[in-house]
Amino acid sequence: VGGAIVTPIDLARAPIVKAVLRNRWPQFGLRVLALAGFVFAIIAGLIGTPVGSHNFAIVFVWIAWWAVLMLLAVPILGRGWCSICPIPLPGEWLQNGVALGPIKKGFGLNRRWPNKLRNIWLQNIAFTLVALFSLVVLTTPSVTSIVLLALLFMAIGASLIFERRSFCRYLCPVGGFIGLYSQLAPIELRVKDMAVCAAHTQKSCYIGSADGYGCPWNVYPAALTKNINCGLCLECLRTCPEDNIVINLRSFGADLGQTRGRKLDEAFKAFIMLGSAVIYSAVMLGPWGALKSAAYSIGTLNWLIYAFGFVTLIFGVLPGLFLGAVALGNKMTQAATSLKKTFVVYAYSLVPLGMMAWIAFSISFVFTNISYAWSTASDPLGAGWNLLGTAQTAWTPYSTQSIPLLQAIALLLGLGWSSVTARRIANETQSGRSAMLQALPVVGYCCVITIGLLGLLIG
């Protein structure tokens, strides 16, 4: 865990696997099914029952999908969800002029995404905005529909104005954190031999060819060193005439060892996600009714205070305390590195703890509420149907006795993983006692966050 310990194994080495991955139909089928589910969720939220626990939009988006995303897809497959995400599909079809390649004359203006916005700050802001309203979004079907519709129209708009999948890369509030945590996944798409790419003048992986589109994520595969910007769309696997693309099984968290490409926007994403996990744990699972009411009462003074506290914690308190921790490390080791650079570099050590915090948080509400899926599958609109004969299945929380143990394991694993990562980052510039001293305040910071989360989640 936490570094390039295992020699990567090319999963697409087997001809049958490569053939399935290169074929458009399996991925297309999954994406169309996902789009059908997405559109159905919008419809269910608008015309179905307003009782969240009986509406497909709430149960299958915020419980079932979220469970698959946070407990399986992101930790194991990284951006695997982005590979079949339905949100960019309609816009992409309009942009490309076809549903199933190769590209024809579409409707898009194909403008370049502005240089100043080529980062994930907009995604950070988008996620924060959704998070501020989340208690209402997560419990009210019609509001969920409005959010899903907004995402769909934003994606279509972005596809018609800008080139490629600008929405996924720079705007999607979900894609931002999936990208951050995809660094931890044991899967990566990379090139086999850089020299082959250097010698290949056509760059069909980036430009596109009769076999597929140029990278929709606007990435030159030979330049990939981290998972963050690779959407696993597999187009480069289809367009590379040299068979030079590999999908590697690797050690968990291998990207955190990459010294290049550490950025402030990604560093702040780590704080936004960690802080949101803390706040969600307090609001949704904590015993404070007043806090819950404030988060729910959008537009009131109490909600404004809650929103101010939320934003202050994730953009001020958490990064501020972390800045203090890394400054202390710099002072103890008399490091010559600038404080800003140290802050950015060490923020990546928070990524494992952040993902584990989200897993711990998700375990409690997913195990508690997933049984709603059985009745909702039979009666997705809450209209009194019984399509599968499971409409009367009673709500049953699962594994309630095991949940605290699983949460504790997840959090302690996250703490250990983050601590090892901090130490490895320290080893990049220092050694021995000096590296330990530099990493120590960061480890202390992670300990405080972990203790806080243990208190909130387990009590």
Add this chain to the structure above:
Amino acid sequence: MKSERIARVLIVLLVVGLPSVAVIARSSPGAIELHGSIADNGGWNPANLSVGVGQPIHLRLTSDDVMHGFAIGQSDRAPIDVSPGKMTETTLIFDKPGKYTFYCTRWCGIKHWRMRGAI
């Protein structure tokens, strides 16, 4: 070109067809969803229902906030609990014309007594 056509048919069938079936099925007459919430937030919704004499009226009762109860004046039927996050179904038949008041039987709030509706 053939595969593009198949892809488009698949999109229409799944993405347009499935939700359309749900919309059509939902719009067909069935049970009426009756929501209870404390009087300050609107009470019963809908508060006025109509049904012909001798015709069954199917109700699906749920609460948007706290526990409520559902009972009808001039009726021997036992009150029904109306819980948040849960659907409770009942079917009523009236054999005499008239205006029947339904009301909350749980002390749900300070204006509990105002939580009434009519059939």
